[in-house]
Amino acid sequence: KQEVTQIPAALSVPEGENLVLNCSFTDSAIYNLQWFRQDPGKGLTSLLLIQSSQREQTSGRLNASLDKSSGRSTLYIAASQPGDSATYLCAFTGFQKLVFGTGTRLLVSP
Amino acid sequence: GAGVSQSPSNKVTEKGKDVELRCDPISGHTALYWYRQRLGQGLEFLIYFQGNSAPDKSGLPSDRFSAERTGESVSTLTIQRTQQEDSAVYLCASSPTGVGRELFFGEGSRLTVL
Numbered sequence: 001k002q003e004v005t006q007i008p009a010a011l012s013v014p015e016g017e018n019l020v021l022n023c024s025f026t027d028s029a030i031y032n033l034q035w036f037r038q039d040p041g042k043g044l045t046s047l048l049l050i051q052s053s054q055r056e057q058t059s060g061r062l063n064a065s066l067d068k069s070s071g072r073s074t075l076y077i078a079a080s081q082p083g084d085s086a087t088y089l090c091a092f093t094g095f096q097k098l099v100f101g102t103g104t105r106l107l108v109s110p
Numbered sequence: 111g112a113g114v115s116q117s118p119s120n121k122v123t124e125k126g127k128d129v130e131l132r133c134d135p136i137s138g139h140t141a142l143y144w145y146r147q148r149l150g151q152g153l154e155f156l157i158y159f160q161g162n163s164a165p166d167k168s169g170l171p172s173d174r175f176s177a178e179r180t181g182e183s184v185s186t187l188t189i190q191r192t193q194q195e196d197s198a199v200y201l202c203a204s205s206p207t208g209v210g211r212e213l214f215f216g217e218g219s220r221l222t223v224l
Contacts, residue, residue, distance in 0.1 A: 034213060043217040044215040046212055046214060046215075049212045093213075098143070100153040101152070102152040
């Protein structure tokens with residue numbers, strides 16, 4: 001059974017810092033990795049999708065990497081802003097359904 | 111519409127009543143998922159539909175829960191004889207044909223069972 005762990009569970013940083021969120025998984029038989037953000041009381045917004053044949057994807061200040069051999073993915077956020085405050089979730093697609101991590105709650109202070 | 115649409119956005123019901131939640135996926139998306147998120151917790155998989163294949167119901171927590179999907183369009187999640195522990199946000203997501211495609215979520219239906 002796929003297990004997905006996100007570290008840290010919570011993170012508080014001042015505005016402008018670069019930061020890294022970590023996600024680890026136990027089953028390397030994945031099709032893709034997807035990072036989401038969730039604002040309080042809202043649904044999930046897709047940030048980045050990495051196919052299993054890829055190693056990273058970039059969108060603006062966000063960069064996500066995937067290392068299947070080590071069972072890890074990282075989300076790098078450059079020059080963090082208060083608007084980045086949210087819960088960040090990683091999810092892996094195995095045979096059919098996405099398996100979600102428990103999330104990292106990020107707070108960026110002005 | 112452009113995105114995944116869910117209704118109602120909020121539902122308050124009394125214990126023992128039945129509720130029905132609706133999800134309208136993005137047009138053309140053959141895969142549809144239901145997840146549940148209890149307050150302060152992670153996402154819990156409920157059910158997955160892919161085209162005309164038999165749905166994966168492995169996540170449904172009890173026989174009080176059921177879901178249907180008409181072809182590749184609207185899906186309804188029904189909870190019978192609701193209990194207080196059913197209180198949660200129910201999230202629907204859809205994706206294009208094929209495993210491993212990007213998933214798009216609706217805003218969710220918040221269910222409160224009194």
